[in-house]
Each structure stands twice: as structure tokens, then as C-alpha cells.
Amino acid sequence: MSNADYAGARAREYDRGMEVLFQTFATDEATVREQLTGLLGLAPGARVLETGCGTGRDTIHLAAKAGVVYATDLSADMIQVGRSRLANAGLGTDRVHLLVSDATRLPFADGFFDAAYHFGGINLFPDIRQGIAEMARVVKPGGKVVFGDEGLAPWLADSEFGKVLVNSNPLYRYQPPLALMPVEARDVACRWIMNGAFYVVDFVVGVGEPYLDMDLPFPGWRGGSHRTRYYGKLDGVAPEVRQQVVDAAARAGLSITEWLEQTLRAAVNRK
Ligand SMILES: C[S@@+](CC[C@H](N)C(=O)[O-])C[C@H]1O[C@@H](n2cnc3c(N)ncnc32)[C@H](O)[C@@H]1O
Structure with missing residues (x-):
């Protein structure tokens, strides 16, 4: 054969x-x-x-x-x-x-x-x-x-x-x-x-990766968005400072993310 x-x-x-x-x-x-x-x-x-x-x-x-x-x-x-x-x-x-x-x-x-x-x-x-x-x-x-x-x-x-x-x-x-x-x-x-x-x-x-709105703000005390949580990470702080930030944000009626962004922007823009 x-x-x-x-x-x-x-x-x-x-x-x-x-x-x-x-x-x-x-x-x-x-x-x-x-x-x-x-x-x-x-x-x-x-x-x-x-x-x-x-x-x-x-x-x-x-x-x-x-x-x-x-x-x-x-x-x-x-x-x-x-x-x-x-x-x-x-x-x-x-x-x-x-x-x-x-x-x-x-x-x-x-x-x-x-x-x-x-x-x-x-x-x-x-x-x-x-x-x-x-x-x-x-x-x-x-x-x-x-x-x-x-x-x-x-x-x-x-x-x-x-x-x-x-x-x-x-x-x-x-x-x-x-x-x-x-x-x-x-x-x-x-x-x-x-x-x-x-x-x-x-x-x-489909085309590319699936759609995700990374900038839609999360409601609630932490606030922020997918983007800030993934790309905006900073180092950790002392636990008592963390609690002070949580309390300060609550007193100001802001989410943690809003309070941190406002406070840090003010600090870095200070002459
Ligand atoms: C089990 S048979 C299935 C044939 C047919 N689809 C059916 O359902 O009867 C698997 C077939 O895949 C082919 N095959 C294996 N590797 C392949 C590759 N890399 N590219 C194209 N065909 C391949 C084999 O030559 C074989 O004809």
C-alpha cells in the first residue's frame, strides 16, 4: 500500500x-x-x-x-x-x-x-x-x-x-x-x-475589552471610582490617622476620596 x-x-x-x-x-x-x-x-x-x-x-x-x-x-x-x-x-x-x-x-x-x-x-x-x-x-x-x-x-x-x-x-x-x-x-x-x-x-x-465606565463615582462614604481605586493608590498611613481622615470626611459631608483629593490638592498647591 x-x-x-x-x-x-x-x-x-x-x-x-x-x-x-x-x-x-x-x-x-x-x-x-x-x-x-x-x-x-x-x-x-x-x-x-x-x-x-x-x-x-x-x-x-x-x-x-x-x-x-x-x-x-x-x-x-x-x-x-x-x-x-x-x-x-x-x-x-x-x-x-x-x-x-x-x-x-x-x-x-x-x-x-x-x-x-x-x-x-x-x-x-x-x-x-x-x-x-x-x-x-x-x-x-x-x-x-x-x-x-x-x-x-x-x-x-x-x-x-x-x-x-x-x-x-x-x-x-x-x-x-x-x-x-x-x-x-x-x-x-x-x-x-x-x-x-x-x-x-x-x-x-466584540471589539477590544468589554466596556467599563471607570469614572462613574461610587456613592457612599468611600466614594471614588474604579479609576481612582485602581490608579490612584498611595501608601498606607498610621491607623489613627486613617480614622481621623474618616471622621474629618464625615464631618465635612464628603466621601473619603473627595476629602482626600481636596486636602491633598490644597497641600500640594500650597506655596
Ligand atoms: C477529530 S477530527 C474532527 C474533524 C471534523 N471537524 C469532525 O467533526 O468530524 C480533528 C481534525 O482536526 C485537524 N487538525 C488538527 N490540528 C489542526 C490544526 N492545527 N489546524 C487545522 N486542523 C487541525 C485534524 O487533521 C483532523 O482532521
Whole structure:
């Protein structure tokens, strides 16, 4: 068997493994993939990215909802099997572009897509943070990103279900990489599907960090704002002086911050 035949055989073996996987959980693969791709909330005509598309098992569901899908994978052999699947489904190259590409270094401009999707490979990406950041980068603000992979729901870790799964495949130990999400992620949701064996995360792509009014004054005796509390810190003072300041501010009808700012300004401006 040539190398190419061997690689193609591995890709087809992957497809048989998928069928067994869904049967194991008594779930219908088409229904699950339909729900997952539905999380993108695609408008007709949308341009969608799929990373790690494998043999195109989600790609056909994405193509049914989008205008055009750019389906990418690191493995040319998986893509090759995917190409036949798409052709059999009557999906031409006008509807689906198949590309060999690393999900952590995408060859697309910022904001090129309306949405991005990944299922099944992210746990083993060499740089998971970068894999998510790249999906967020190429999706325009307001667009959606959905990704998921093996990862047992935490409350099932000590169940027979959980222990048996992890024994067969240690990938089920993975947890959703929420700490690796970009600061642009908004309206983040995390759910577990397939009886709690796979996590799925979805979010809307925002711009920069979330909004925070750092200057809105806090009501009450301390006063100040997020900005004064974070950026305006001075050294500590003797405890009795602190109490004297608290009392003086109360007598003056000011918050501590107002009293301190007035008093310190007067002191530093004194000639
Ligand atoms: C388990 S398969 C999932 C395939 C498909 N998404 C599915 O649900 O059937 C994982 C896929 O991720 C691909 N992959 C792994 N690392 C990748 C990377 N860094 N960039 C792009 N694809 C990658 C693999 O080649 C493989 O096809």
C-alpha cells in the first residue's frame, strides 16, 4: 500500500470511527451536527470559516445554512475524503472552498468571515489560545464563533460513565479552555452535549475589552471610582490617622476620596 493509499485509508477509518462514536451515546449524528452548526445563527448568504473540518461531516451542514464555506484542515488526506463527501452532496466549489491550512495561522484577513466554526480537534492544537484567537480575528465584530471537543462535564468525573470514557480515551479529561478565550469574546456560553461527553463554547466577537465606565463615582462614604481605586493608590498611613481622615470626611459631608483629593490638592498647591 502506498503512503497516499495508507493516509486515505486512515481518513476513511476516521469516518467509521465517527459512526461508532455517535452510536455509543445513542445520539443521531446528523441531529447533533445540525444543532451545533445552528448555534452560529447564520443568515442566508453568510461567509463561514470551518477549521479542522476533517472529512467534511459538519461542512455539509454549514453549507446548507451559509452562502459560502471555507473549510480548512491541516491534513490533505482528510480534505481529500471530504471533497468526495461534498461532491456526493452536490456541493460545488462555488459553495465550499476546501483548503489545507493550520487553524493557528489562518491565511485570511481580519473580519473576512461572518462566523467561524470548529469541532473535534482543538484539544490537540499546539496552541489552543491561538486557535481561538485566529477564529475571532477573522470574524467581523458581531459575528459568532462556535467550537467544541471531547471534555467530560465536571459533574460526571467520578461517575462510571466518566471513568469508563476517560479510560478508553484520555481526551475526555479535557475541559473547555475558557481561560484561553480572547478579551473580545462577548455573550459567552458553554454547554455539554452528547450525554455530557463533549463541551461546546460559543461567543460573539466584540471589539477590544468589554466596556467599563471607570469614572462613574461610587456613592457612599468611600466614594471614588474604579479609576481612582485602581490608579490612584498611595501608601498606607498610621491607623489613627486613617480614622481621623474618616471622621474629618464625615464631618465635612464628603466621601473619603473627595476629602482626600481636596486636602491633598490644597497641600500640594500650597506655596
Ligand atoms: C477529530 S477530527 C474532527 C474533524 C471534523 N471537524 C469532525 O467533526 O468530524 C480533528 C481534525 O482536526 C485537524 N487538525 C488538527 N490540528 C489542526 C490544526 N492545527 N489546524 C487545522 N486542523 C487541525 C485534524 O487533521 C483532523 O482532521
